[in-house]
Amino acid sequence: xxxxxPRLNYELVVIGxxxxxxSAAVEAANHRLDVAVxxxxxxxxxxxxxxxxxxxxxxxxxTGILGSSYFxxxxxxxxxxxxxxxxxPRSTVWHLRADGAVGxxxxxxxxxxxxxxxxxxxxxxxRPAPFPGWTLPGVMGAGAAQTLIKASHAIPSGPTAIAGTxxxxxxxxxxxxxxxxxxxGLLLTSNxxxxxxxxxxxxxxxxxxxxxxxxxxxxxxLSRHVPIYTGVDNLVASGEDxxxxxxxxxxxxxxxxxxxxxxxxxxxxxxxxxxxxAGCQLDWFSGETYWMPHTNAWGQTTCARIFAAGDAQGVGxxxxxxxxxxxxxxxxxxxxxxxxxxxRDFQAKRLRHQLKKFLSLRPLxxxxxPEGLSATLLPPxxxxxxxxxxxxxxxxxxHRAGATTINQMKALTRCGMGPCQGKMCAxxxxxxxSSVDQIPIEEIQSYxxxxxxxxxxxxxxxxxxxxxxxxxxxxxxxxxxxxxxxxTAQ
Amino acid sequence: MTRSSDIIVIGAGIxxxxxxxxxxCEKRAxxxxxxxxxxxxxxxxxxxxxxxxxxxxxxxxxxLESQKRWENLDQILGSKLAKPAKVTTNVGQIGIAVEASxxxxxKSRANETKRLGYDYEEIIDRKELDKLIDNLSSECLGGxxxxxxxxxxxxxxxxxxxxxxxxxxxxxxxxxxxxxxxxKDQQWIVHTDDGAFEAPVVVNCSGAWGHKVAESxxxxxxxxxxxxxxxxxxxxxxxxTPVVIGIDQxxxxxxxxxxxxxxxxxxxxxxxxxxxxSKPYAERLIESAKTLTRFFxxxxxxxxxxxxxxxxxxxxxxxxxxxxxxxxxxxxHVCGFSAHGFQLAPETGFRVARSIVNNQVDNLIAPFxxxxxxxxxxxx
Numbered sequence: 001x002x003x004x005x006p007r008l009n010y011e012l013v014v015i016g017x018x019x020x021x022x023s024a025a026v027e028a029a030n031h032r033l034d035v036a037v038x039x040x041x042x043x044x045x046x047x048x049x050x051x052x053x054x055x056x057x058x059x060x061x062x063t064g065i066l067g068s069s070y071f072x073x074x075x076x077x078x079x080x081x082x083x084x085x086x087x088x089p090r091s092t093v094w095h096l097r098a099d100g101a102v103g104x105x106x107x108x109x110x111x112x113x114x115x116x117x118x119x120x121x122x123x124x125x126x127r128p129a130p131f132p133g134w135t136l137p138g139v140m141g142a143g144a145a146q147t148l149i150k151a152s153h154a155i156p157s158g159p160t161a162i163a164g165t166x167x168x169x170x171x172x173x174x175x176x177x178x179x180x181x182x183x184x185g186l187l188l189t190s191n192x193x194x195x196x197x198x199x200x201x202x203x204x205x206x207x208x209x210x211x212x213x214x215x216x217x218x219x220x221x222l223s224r225h226v227p228i229y230t231g232v233d234n235l236v237a238s239g240e241d242x243x244x245x246x247x248x249x250x251x252x253x254x255x256x257x258x259x260x261x262x263x264x265x266x267x268x269x270x271x272x273x274x275x276x277x278a279g280c281q282l283d284w285f286s287g288e289t290y291w292m293p294h295t296n297a298w299g300q301t302t303c304a305r306i307f308a309a310g311d312a313q314g315v316g317x318x319x320x321x322x323x324x325x326x327x328x329x330x331x332x333x334x335x336x337x338x339x340x341x342x343x344r345d346f347q348a349k350r351l352r353h354q355l356k357k358f359l360s361l362r363p364l365x366x367x368x369x370p371e372g373l374s375a376t377l378l379p380p381x382x383x384x385x386x387x388x389x390x391x392x393x394x395x396x397x398x399h400r401a402g403a404t405t406i407n408q409m410k411a412l413t414r415c416g417m418g419p420c421q422g423k424m425c426a427x428x429x430x431x432x433x434s435s436v437d438q439i440p441i442e443e444i445q446s447y448x449x450x451x452x453x454x455x456x457x458x459x460x461x462x463x464x465x466x467x468x469x470x471x472x473x474x475x476x477x478x479x480x481x482x483x484x485x486x487x488t489a490q
Numbered sequence: 491m492t493r494s495s496d497i498i499v500i501g502a503g504i505x506x507x508x509x510x511x512x513x514x515c516e517k518r519a520x521x522x523x524x525x526x527x528x529x530x531x532x533x534x535x536x537x538x539x540x541x542x543x544x545x546x547x548x549x550x551x552x553x554l555e556s557q558k559r560w561e562n563l564d565q566i567l568g569s570k571l572a573k574p575a576k577v578t579t580n581v582g583q584i585g586i587a588v589e590a591s592x593x594x595x596x597k598s599r600a601n602e603t604k605r606l607g608y609d610y611e612e613i614i615d616r617k618e619l620d621k622l623i624d625n626l627s628s629e630c631l632g633g634x635x636x637x638x639x640x641x642x643x644x645x646x647x648x649x650x651x652x653x654x655x656x657x658x659x660x661x662x663x664x665x666x667x668x669x670x671x672x673x674k675d676q677q678w679i680v681h682t683d684d685g686a687f688e689a690p691v692v693v694n695c696s697g698a699w700g701h702k703v704a705e706s707x708x709x710x711x712x713x714x715x716x717x718x719x720x721x722x723x724x725x726x727x728x729x730x731t732p733v734v735i736g737i738d739q740x741x742x743x744x745x746x747x748x749x750x751x752x753x754x755x756x757x758x759x760x761x762x763x764x765x766x767x768s769k770p771y772a773e774r775l776i777e778s779a780k781t782l783t784r785f786f787x788x789x790x791x792x793x794x795x796x797x798x799x800x801x802x803x804x805x806x807x808x809x810x811x812x813x814x815x816x817x818x819x820x821x822x823h824v825c826g827f828s829a830h831g832f833q834l835a836p837e838t839g840f841r842v843a844r845s846i847v848n849n850q851v852d853n854l855i856a857p858f859x860x861x862x863x864x865x866x867x868x869x870x
Contacts, residue, residue: 095772103772112772132678403650404664408527410647411534412574414748419724419795450797451772458723459790461772462779470773 003107003266006088007341008467010036011144011336012329013102013115015093015274018046019073019318020310020325021121022080027329029083031338036086036115038093044080046123047143048318049073050150065178067171068152069318072477076322095451096274098121098303103451110456111465117305117332120293121325122271125309127375128424129266129291131162133237135386142172142265155179158260161246163235165372167215167365169265174218175224183226184257187248189266189372191231201364208361229255235373237262266373269427270312278303284441287366288315290427291446298331307332320358323351374428377435384432385425387418395432400418405445406430419455422447495519495638495661497846498680498689500703502662503533504644505824505831506695506840507651511567514658516847520663521687522655523680524768525699529648532697534830535743535800537720537754538644539733540833542610543583543636544599546809548857549686550608555854556837557638563647566836567654575647575748582620582732583612583639585849586785588629592737596634600771610636626670633737641733641744644832652834663687676699684699689733697800697818698763700811700825707818711811713826717759717768719775720799723792725749734785739818741781751792753782756829759799770797786834804828812838812858813851822846823860 012028014021017039025037043053052073055062063071080087088106096105100115126141133139142162148154153378159182162173173186205212222228229250237243247256276282280301281294292314297305307328310321330348333339378384380393394413403409404431405415415429417421422429427446433444495518499510502524508698510520540560543555561579564572564837579837586595586680600613615632622635669681671692694703730745739753757778759770775797783790805811805826815821824842826832841852851859 020616097769097772101772358563377600401649402656402662405530406529408534408645409527412649416838417722417795421796447765448798450770450799452794452796455793457790458779458783458792458794462783463777464772464776464791466773466776 004088005109006036006104006106006111008111008113008117008465010034010086011116012036012119012332013038013113013117014119015102016046016121016123016310016312017041017080017087017089017322018048018121018123018310019076019122020045020312020321021119022076022325023322024119024121024271024309024325024329025085026076026079026083026327028332029085031333032331033336036088038088038091038106040090040092042089043120044077044087044089045073047147049077050147052077060290062153065175073318092454093274094454094456096278096306097278098278098305100305105263105456105460106455108460109463109465110460112467112470114467114470115305115309117335119299119307119309119325119328119332120274120314121308121310121321122274123425124268124315125268126182126269127269127371127427129264129371130382130384130428131235131237131373132379132382133239133243134264134276135383136237136239136243137241138239138260139237139262139264142169142263143268145263146172146175149175149179155181156261156263158182159184159258160261160263161185161187161257161259162263162265163189163232163246163248163373164265165189165371166265166267168268169263170215170218170222172263173222177225179223184227184259186222187228187232187235187246187250188228188230189232189375190369192368198364198367199366205361207357209363211361212364212437226364232372233376246356248461264373266371267369268311268315270314271423271425272312273421273449273453275301275306275308275312276446277451277453278306280306282446285314286441289371297327299328300331303431303448311324316359316362320355321361323355325357326383327351348380354402374431378428378432384428385415385418385422387420387424388414390415390425392432395429396436399433399436404439404443407445407448409433412440412446416447421449421453493521493685494677494688495521497521497687497691497693498523498687499693499695500668501681501694501696501699501825502528502652502664503531503697504529504648504651504694504835505533505697505827505838506650507655508695508835509693509695509824509842510657510660511651511655511845512839513846514655514660516843518847520655520660521689522660523666523668523682524662524664525667527664528652528767529645530663530766532802532829533648534639534645535720535798536644536829536832537752538641538832539742539744539746540577540579540640540642540820540849541583541636541830542833543634543639543654543735544585544611547606547807550603552834552837552841552854554610555606556834559836559840560642560833563836567650571650571653574643576643577640577647578642578747579640580638581623581640582635582637583735584633584635584732585735585737586619586626587631587634587737588784590631590828593631593633595737596632601636610638612637617829618653623730623734625728625786627785627787630785635732639733649740654767668703668706691820691822693824693842693846695824697825697827698803700803700823704815704823707815707821708814709818709821709823709828709860711805711823712806713811715761715801717799717801718754718829719757719759719760719770719797721753721765721775721778721794721797723751723753723794726751726792733820736781738786739781739784740777741785743782743785750795750830753778755781761801764800768799768801770799800857802827802829805822810834810838810858811860812842812855813860816861
């Protein structure tokens with residue numbers, strides 16, 4: 001394989017090659033924009049269509065397991081492959097700046113390039129859900145298990161339980177059951193009672209009612225083979241060196257299951273760190289209890305050059321992601337003078353109609369699958385930040401000493417200072433801090449995000465390739481604002 | 491409703507907290523007004539260096555006294571509060587020379603301080619360097635060391651002063667934004683978005699915003715708000731105890747007790763004081779990474795975990811402004827520490843408190859009087 005190097009300037013840089021990123025890149029390329037796409041995976045598809053090209057060879061074996069909606073991604077991937085796009089698989093983006101600077105690592109070398117516009121389509125991650133024992137080997141995300149199925153057809157071995165909520169938990173249980181895994185239980189925190197609010201949400205979901213039936217079909221099939229517990233609470237994983245037992249309460253009764261693997265899922269949250277790094281305004285979305293970028297109808301953030309699409313913009317699923325990517329691309333094409341406002345609006349009209357349909361399911365999802373594992377208060381000794389092994393108690397102690405923002409707490413405790421940059425503890429730490437005096441989440445703030453958002457070594461930084469105009473600007477700025485220090489700062 | 495106290499301190503960084511703590515120890519009723527939250531800026535995000543090495547000559551007496559206070563922090567604040575501050579002294583700070591001219595400069599510096607009667611700086615050769623630090627590149631020639639120097643955890647040290655100040659009765663109001671400051675019947679009235687506060691004496695400890703606060707009482711302090719960048723790496727197995735700084739190279743570096751490498755060196759970041767934040771520039775940190783790997787080639791594969799920066803007030807002579815305003819009566823300025831104020835905080839707070847109580851400026855802080863910029867003021 002030839003070692004391709006990114007150019008130092010692009011009109012549009014797309015981060016992520018999932019449904020949003022691919023569709024945006026294709027749309028932008030169709031409007032003659034000069035596009036680069038950076039993605040961490042070896043092949044296009046994102047989390048949802050991961051390794052789809054590779055799995056197409058096995059289609060006969062896997063169709064029934066991965067489902068037809070997985071293979072729905074194939075036409076988009078082939079469009080993406082044939083469009084005129086500078087595509088960099090296995091690359092990482094570790095920095096984003098409001099002026100269009102994008103820090104990327106391609107083939108181990110790092111570059112600071114400049115984009116006129118940036119579309120962040122970095123998707124979402126599983127909501128971290130700490131509970132006693134969650135750091136034991138053998139406890140993993142249900143999404144991570146699905147990644148294994150898609151990437152290498154591997155499944156956990158031995159007795160397994162799945163705990164949590166959301167369609168992905170149920171889907172993964174269904175897929176693993178069909179692959180022959182020894183499933184000891186599906187532990188759902190939801191309780192599926194029918195309250196008036198849910199009925200309204202169910203009506204709103206009418207345009208996508210087929211998806212609801214799909215979920216009911218999975219549950220129906222599961223219920224014939226796997227014990228399903230609902231209203232699950234007080235989940236604890238225990239064991240010597242790895243998980244051996246999972247105990248929990250379901251509708252007031254205590255249960256213990258002997259398992260070698262526990263898969264957990266508590267919904268997904270947008271990956272917004274690059275946008276936070278750039279300084280885009282984040283909004284607290286209390287409906288789904290996560291931070292998301294503030295965007296307009298085209299996905300434009302408060303940093304004019306930076307757009308967000310797909311789940312990174314706010315969780316909406318693959319079909320919505322694809323539309324949102326295209327909408328952002330239309331607006332970027334207009335800004336780049338490749339599309340008139342009338343044409344943009346004409347093309348967007350049809351897309352918005354579809355988007356409305358695809359998003360109609362969200363209120364039902366929110367009502368039916370509220371976060372469960374991470375809804376209750378943590379026992380004090382539970383680890384919140386696994387990088388630095390910081391417990392809930394340590395966070396509360398810092399709060400008692402006066403820390404009211406998450407960044408103050410971080411400085412005092414090291415919570416969030418590890419290699420994951422706080423991605424894994426931010427939702428929990430926020431919850432713990434807000435639980436005491438009901439501090440508004442806006443006051444707690446989100447962790448300050450600063451590059452590198454992904455691993456970068458000192459040697460790589462020392463050798464970095466930089467767009468000449470950046471260095472020029474840096475020199476100019478430096479003359480103005482370099483404090484005259486003689487190498488004796490603190 | 492107006493709330494009155496004996497003294498209002500503006501700014502809850504380590505200097506504001508130290509001044510307030512020592513004033514409270516003198517039985518004064520003190521109120522701190524902070525526009526953000528305690529220790530949000532330079533106080534918590536600096537590298538925590540406890541450095542007497544290469545101090546500007548007028549700063550040396552204050553710095554040496556402050557070092558003693560750091561060493562006795564548990565007696566001053568109580569051991570329970572002082573412990574998390576992780577004060578580590580007697581590991582040394584070393585200025586390393588990689589060019590012959592830098593080595594020459596070190597020697598002349600050491601001679602000068604010796605001539606002035608100080609004996610805390612010492613010239614060391616490459617052999618002595620190797621005894622103190624492993625993994626140095628062959629380029630390093632030797633340097634200058636202050637053996638008693640060390641470092642502390644800046645956020646936790648600031649927190650220690652906060653807890654001590656609170657325990658001594660200081661009232662701290664966070665997220666209070668000052669609108670204007672007026673004078674009436676020998677009282678300063680500080681009007682904020684949370685009502686008015688009044689006191690006969692005000693101390694301006696507002697760091698990067700020092701000149702803004704000064705302006706509200708008609709003082710023009712030559713402070714420029716800047717930001718400096720830092721980097722930290724993953725935990726690594728090297729074992730480096732002294733703090734290393736460059737002579738002409740942009741480097742300031744140490745390994746923390748948990749094994750991470752903390753790298754600074756005066757690399758400018760983008761200051762955004764109106765947003766209460768700042769951001770490092772990736773293209774400028776290339777220089778920092780190059781310098782560090784020049785000193786320690788074996789660090790090349792070490793992964794950077796994050797970068798950050800903090801806002802600070804810089805003065806034209808890079809020395810702090812400490813003393814009463816020449817025009818505004820009973821209005822003190824304690825700001826403009828130009829990125830080396832952390833170490834000075836314990837002694838500065840003590841001397842400022844004593845000066846206010848005795849109504850006489852203490853000798854140790856006298857060189858930093860705001861009036862030294864009088865000429866600049868007239869010209870501008």
